[in-house]
Amino acid sequence: MNLTWxxxxxxxxxxxxxxxxxxxxxxxxxxxxxxNEKSSADIINALNFLExxxxxxxxxxxxxxxxxxxxxxxxxxxxHENFKKDLKEFRKIFEAHGVSxxxxxxxxxxxxxxxxxxxxxxxxxxxxxxxxxxxxK
Numbered sequence: 001m002n003l004t005w006x007x008x009x010x011x012x013x014x015x016x017x018x019x020x021x022x023x024x025x026x027x028x029x030x031x032x033x034x035x036n037e038k039s040s041a042d043i044i045n046a047l048n049f050l051e052x053x054x055x056x057x058x059x060x061x062x063x064x065x066x067x068x069x070x071x072x073x074x075x076x077x078x079x080h081e082n083f084k085k086d087l088k089e090f091r092k093i094f095e096a097h098g099v100s101x102x103x104x105x106x107x108x109x110x111x112x113x114x115x116x117x118x119x120x121x122x123x124x125x126x127x128x129x130x131x132x133x134x135x136x137k
Contacts, residue, residue: 002028003112009119011127013135016064019057020119026050027111034104043099044091051087058084061126070129076122083114 003024010017026049033046058080065073090107097103 002031003115009116011119011123013127013130016061016123016127016130019060020123023053023057023115026053027115031104031108034099040098043094047087047091047094051084051091054084054087061123064130064135065126068130068133068135070126072122072125076126079118079122083118086110086114 005021005024009020009024011020026046030043030046030050033043038046062073062077062080064070065076070076090110093103094107
Protein backbone atom coordinates (compact mmCIF):
# COMPACT_ATOMS: atom_id res chain seq x y z
CA MET A 1 0.00 0.00 0.00
CA ASN A 2 2.98 2.33 0.37
CA LEU A 3 3.54 5.38 -1.77
CA THR A 4 7.20 5.46 -2.74
CA TRP A 5 9.29 8.56 -3.29
CA UNK A 6 11.22 8.52 -6.55
CA UNK A 7 12.92 11.05 -8.80
CA UNK A 8 9.74 11.58 -10.83
CA UNK A 9 8.29 13.33 -7.76
CA UNK A 10 11.23 15.71 -7.36
CA UNK A 11 10.50 19.32 -8.27
CA UNK A 12 14.14 20.38 -7.95
CA UNK A 13 13.73 22.57 -4.85
CA UNK A 14 15.22 20.83 -1.83
CA UNK A 15 13.04 22.36 0.88
CA UNK A 16 9.84 21.38 -0.92
CA UNK A 17 11.16 17.98 -2.02
CA UNK A 18 12.12 17.23 1.59
CA UNK A 19 8.64 18.19 2.76
CA UNK A 20 7.06 16.02 0.06
CA UNK A 21 9.18 13.07 1.25
CA UNK A 22 7.94 13.69 4.79
CA UNK A 23 4.34 13.96 3.57
CA UNK A 24 4.70 10.60 1.84
CA UNK A 25 6.15 9.20 5.07
CA UNK A 26 3.08 10.35 7.04
CA UNK A 27 0.71 8.95 4.40
CA UNK A 28 2.53 5.63 4.60
CA UNK A 29 2.37 5.63 8.40
CA UNK A 30 -1.37 6.23 8.23
CA UNK A 31 -1.90 3.36 5.82
CA UNK A 32 0.45 1.12 7.76
CA UNK A 33 -1.71 1.62 10.84
CA UNK A 34 -4.76 0.55 8.83
CA UNK A 35 -3.00 -2.32 7.09
CA ASN A 36 -1.66 -3.67 10.40
CA GLU A 37 -5.15 -3.45 11.89
CA LYS A 38 -4.11 -1.10 14.64
CA SER A 39 -6.68 0.16 17.11
CA SER A 40 -9.02 2.96 16.13
CA ALA A 41 -7.09 5.27 18.46
CA ASP A 42 -3.80 4.43 16.69
CA ILE A 43 -5.36 5.02 13.28
CA ILE A 44 -6.87 8.33 14.39
CA ASN A 45 -3.49 9.31 15.86
CA ALA A 46 -1.77 8.57 12.54
CA LEU A 47 -4.44 10.59 10.72
CA ASN A 48 -3.91 13.45 13.18
CA PHE A 49 -0.19 13.53 12.41
CA LEU A 50 -0.93 13.43 8.67
CA GLU A 51 -3.43 16.30 8.90
CA UNK A 52 -1.07 18.40 11.00
CA UNK A 53 1.78 17.85 8.59
CA UNK A 54 -0.38 18.66 5.58
CA UNK A 55 -1.32 22.00 7.14
CA UNK A 56 2.33 22.76 7.97
CA UNK A 57 3.56 21.83 4.50
CA UNK A 58 0.84 23.66 2.59
CA UNK A 59 1.30 26.79 4.72
CA UNK A 60 5.05 26.84 4.14
CA UNK A 61 4.73 26.08 0.44
CA UNK A 62 2.16 28.84 -0.01
CA UNK A 63 4.40 31.30 1.87
CA UNK A 64 7.18 30.61 -0.63
CA UNK A 65 4.70 31.17 -3.45
CA UNK A 66 3.55 34.47 -1.96
CA UNK A 67 7.12 35.72 -1.44
CA UNK A 68 8.04 34.89 -5.02
CA UNK A 69 4.78 36.07 -6.62
CA UNK A 70 4.11 32.65 -8.07
CA UNK A 71 1.38 33.18 -10.69
CA UNK A 72 -0.56 29.97 -9.91
CA UNK A 73 -0.84 30.58 -6.16
CA UNK A 74 -4.66 30.71 -6.32
CA UNK A 75 -4.83 27.29 -7.98
CA UNK A 76 -2.36 25.87 -5.46
CA UNK A 77 -4.41 27.22 -2.55
CA UNK A 78 -7.64 25.83 -4.00
CA UNK A 79 -6.12 22.37 -4.48
CA HIS A 80 -4.59 22.45 -0.99
CA GLU A 81 -7.94 23.37 0.55
CA ASN A 82 -9.67 20.56 -1.35
CA PHE A 83 -7.10 18.06 -0.08
CA LYS A 84 -7.59 19.21 3.52
CA LYS A 85 -11.36 18.88 3.07
CA ASP A 86 -10.91 15.37 1.69
CA LEU A 87 -8.89 14.39 4.77
CA LYS A 88 -11.62 15.75 7.03
CA GLU A 89 -14.24 13.83 5.06
CA PHE A 90 -12.21 10.62 5.34
CA ARG A 91 -12.03 11.18 9.09
CA LYS A 92 -15.82 11.62 9.31
CA ILE A 93 -16.42 8.44 7.33
CA PHE A 94 -13.89 6.51 9.38
CA GLU A 95 -15.35 7.74 12.68
CA ALA A 96 -18.89 6.95 11.57
CA HIS A 97 -18.28 3.54 9.97
CA GLY A 98 -14.91 2.32 11.21
CA VAL A 99 -12.21 0.96 8.95
CA SER A 100 -13.08 -1.44 6.21
CA UNK A 101 -10.95 -2.76 3.39
CA UNK A 102 -13.09 -0.92 0.84
CA UNK A 103 -12.82 2.35 2.75
CA UNK A 104 -9.06 1.95 3.23
CA UNK A 105 -8.52 1.21 -0.46
CA UNK A 106 -10.71 4.15 -1.48
CA UNK A 107 -8.88 6.55 0.83
CA UNK A 108 -5.51 5.18 -0.27
CA UNK A 109 -6.31 5.55 -3.96
CA UNK A 110 -7.63 9.08 -3.51
CA UNK A 111 -4.65 10.26 -1.46
CA UNK A 112 -2.04 8.62 -3.67
CA UNK A 113 -3.64 9.90 -6.87
CA UNK A 114 -3.96 13.42 -5.48
CA UNK A 115 -0.40 13.57 -4.18
CA UNK A 116 1.13 12.19 -7.38
CA UNK A 117 -0.97 14.39 -9.66
CA UNK A 118 -0.44 17.53 -7.59
CA UNK A 119 3.32 17.08 -7.26
CA UNK A 120 3.93 15.91 -10.83
CA UNK A 121 1.90 18.71 -12.36
CA UNK A 122 1.32 21.85 -10.33
CA UNK A 123 4.29 21.49 -7.97
CA UNK A 124 6.62 20.66 -10.89
CA UNK A 125 5.52 23.96 -12.43
CA UNK A 126 6.26 25.66 -9.11
CA UNK A 127 9.70 24.04 -9.04
CA UNK A 128 10.46 25.19 -12.56
CA UNK A 129 9.33 28.71 -11.64
CA UNK A 130 11.44 28.81 -8.45
CA UNK A 131 14.52 27.50 -10.25
CA UNK A 132 14.03 30.02 -13.05
CA UNK A 133 13.96 32.96 -10.62
CA UNK A 134 16.93 31.60 -8.66
CA UNK A 135 15.08 30.63 -5.49
CA UNK A 136 17.41 28.35 -3.57
CA LYS A 137 16.30 28.33 0.06
